[in-house]
Amino acid sequence: xxxxxxxxxxxxxxxxxxxxxxxxxxxxxxxxxxxxxxxxxxxxxxxxxx
Amino acid sequence: xxxxxxxxxxxxxxxxxxxxxxxxxxxxxxxxxxxxxxxxxxxxxxxxxxxxxxxxxxxxxxxxxxxxxxxxxxxxxxxxxxxxxxxxxxxxxxxxxxxxxxxxxxxxxxxxxxxxxxxxxxxxxxxxxxxxxxxxxxxxxxxxxxxxxxxxxxxxxxxxxxxxxxxxxxxxxxxxxxxxxxxxxxxxxxxxxxxxxxxxxxxxxxxxxxxxxxxxxxxxxxxxxxxxxxxxxxxxxxxxxxxxxxxxxxxxxxxxxxxxxxxxxxxxxxxx
Numbered sequence: 095x096x097x098x099x100x101x102x103x104x105x106x107x108x109x110x111x112x113x114x115x116x117x118x119x120x121x122x123x124x125x126x127x128x129x130x131x132x133x134x135x136x137x138x139x140x141x142x143x144x
Numbered sequence: 145x146x147x148x149x150x151x152x153x154x155x156x157x158x159x160x161x162x163x164x165x166x167x168x169x170x171x172x173x174x175x176x177x178x179x180x181x182x183x184x185x186x187x188x189x190x191x192x193x194x195x196x197x198x199x200x201x202x203x204x205x206x207x208x209x210x211x212x213x214x215x216x217x218x219x220x221x222x223x224x225x226x227x228x229x230x231x232x233x234x235x236x237x238x239x240x241x242x243x244x245x246x247x248x249x250x251x252x253x254x255x256x257x258x259x260x261x262x263x264x265x266x267x268x269x270x271x272x273x274x275x276x277x278x279x280x281x282x283x284x285x286x287x288x289x290x291x292x293x294x295x296x297x298x299x300x301x302x303x304x305x306x307x308x309x310x311x312x313x314x315x316x317x318x319x320x321x322x323x324x325x326x327x328x329x330x331x332x333x334x335x336x337x338x339x340x341x342x343x344x345x346x347x348x349x350x351x352x353x354x355x356x357x358x359x360x361x362x363x364x365x366x367x368x369x370x371x372x373x374x375x376x377x378x379x380x381x382x383x384x385x386x387x388x389x390x391x392x393x394x395x396x397x398x399x400x401x402x403x404x405x406x407x408x409x410x411x412x413x414x415x416x
Contacts, residue, residue, distance in 0.1 A: 120312040130300065130310055141300040143311070 101126060148194070155191035156200070159207045162187065166210035169217065176217035184211055316360075323357045324366045327382045336370060339378040339400065340410045348407050355402045369398055 104111050105125070119128065128143040162184055169176055188207055195201050224230060243251070265273075280286070305311035314322070331337045343358055345351045358380065361367045365387040370379040378400065 118309060118312045120315045128305075128311070129297070130305065132310075138295065140295055140297040142297055143302055143305060144299045 151191075152194050152200070155194055156203060158187055158191065159203050162207050163203075163210050166214045170210075170213055176214050176221060179211070179214045179218075181211065181215060181218075320357060320360055320364070320366070323354075324361055324382065327361065327367060327380065328384075331380075331382055336379040336381040339369070339380055340406075342380050343402070344407065344410045344414075348404055351407050352402060355400070371398070 100111070100113055130139075130141050130143070132139045132141075165179065168174065169179060184207075188204065188211075192204060195204055225232075240248075302311060306313050312319075327337070327342060330342060339358075343351060343354045345354055358367075361382075362369055362380075365383065367380050367382040368387075370381055371377075372379070378398075
């Protein structure tokens with residue numbers, strides 16, 4: 095709910111926002127880029143959701 | 145009433161008023177010079193020939209006793225004022241008022257004792273500090289530059305992340321609502337269902353997931369638990385509408401074990 099609130103509050107503006115969360119995310123809509131960083135055996139695995 | 149009795153009555157009232165005045169000066173710390181000793185002695189002297197009864201004489205003695213206490217207070221006041229250390233506050237105020245700004249500032253300067261912060265280090269602390277300093281590595285060794293490792297960002301699909309439970313397909317509240325509807329469907333006309341019959345699933349992982357969601361259904365007032373202590377059975381009873389229990393009754397936590405053994409037992413029971 096908080097995530098959706100954040101997304102809806104910046105919708106329509108020219109600005110881009112970066113939200114960092116350690117929890118499971120649920121974003122609706124295609125305007126959101128999701129990048130995940132996972133610590134796998136001491137190495138950070140970075141993946142962008144396509 | 146005869147004129148003698150009338151006079152005695154007035155005299156008695158007079159003495160009582162004097163006693164009250166002296167007592168209040170003593171008790172409330174009022175100025176003892178409010179009492180005119182000579183006047184009072186005249187009054188006492190005037191009525192003294194009238195007193196005949198013991199209680200009348202006792203009142204007269206009480207008056208003299210109280211008056212003596214006030215005279216003592218007057219005496220103490222005079223002694224205090226006559227000491228060399230005493231300065232009348234009114235005189236002092238007057239004196240300060242008459243001072244010019246420069247004189248006042250000069251006086252303040254003369255009595256001013258600035259407080260200086262003073263810190264000391266002991267030879268022992270100094271030795272400890274030197275030892276610490278000498279044991280330190282050179283600064284260029286301490287501040288080693290850590291080269292960040294460059295990593296290429298990979299790509300991942302939304303579905304993959306949902307499978308890994310990093311992304312959620314639905315919000316938690318949506319999940320909960322769907323789960324509540326499932327509970328209502330399973331219960332049907334029976335009003336309630338055995339806890340394990342609802343929570344239990346084909347895999348242990350799924351069972352844990354369902355037990356987790358069930359706990360939220362109960363906490364958020366979508367359902368309640370009914371415990372049959374004789375049969376040692378737990379039932380889940382869904383509500384038609386979510387019910388808020390906040391402030392209505394005492395909320396209790398019910399621990400339910402969902403161990404792998406419990407799940408296996410339930411699974412075997414199903415097969416039989």
